[in-house]
Amino acid sequence: xxxxTAICWGPLSFLTAYAIYANSPFRYITQLIVSLGxxxxxxxxxxxxxxxxxxxxRPEAYYFWVYFFGANFVWAIASTTLIxxxxxxxxxxxxxxxxxxxxxxx
Numbered sequence: 001x002x003x004x005t006a007i008c009w010g011p012l013s014f015l016t017a018y019a020i021y022a023n024s025p026f027r028y029i030t031q032l033i034v035s036l037g038x039x040x041x042x043x044x045x046x047x048x049x050x051x052x053x054x055x056x057x058r059p060e061a062y063y064f065w066v067y068f069f070g071a072n073f074v075w076a077i078a079s080t081t082l083i084x085x086x087x088x089x090x091x092x093x094x095x096x097x098x099x100x101x102x103x104x105x106x
Contacts, residue, residue: 004037005037005041008037009034009037009038012030012033012034012037013034015030016030016031016034019031025089025093028085028086028089028090028093029086029090031082031085031086032082032083032086032087032090034082035078035079035080035082035083035086036079036083038075038078038079039075039076039079039080039083042072042075042076042079045072046072049068054068
């Protein structure tokens with residue numbers, strides 16, 4: 001997963017940041033892709049560790065809940081929010097396009 005992050009998500013994240021800065025509608029596609037990748041990586045990180053019995057975590061409850069779960073859960077919230085925002089905008093663009101095309105036919 002780390003090589004995918006370095007090769008794909010890194011450059012795509014810079015492209016997304018530029019698209020956001022430039023206020024380009026293209027940002028919603030790249031934002032959706034990057035956010036889905038981040039959420040996938042986080043789920044993979046959590047599930048791998050939990051299925052192996054949290055052998056790579058410190059045994060104290062504080063470290064598990066604050067560092068392992070809490071610090072990483074912020075990324076779940078951020079990714080989910082950005083996925084929802086992207087999805088909402090893409091659907092709205094599609095609805096507007098359908099309305100515009102139906103007006104041309106009439």
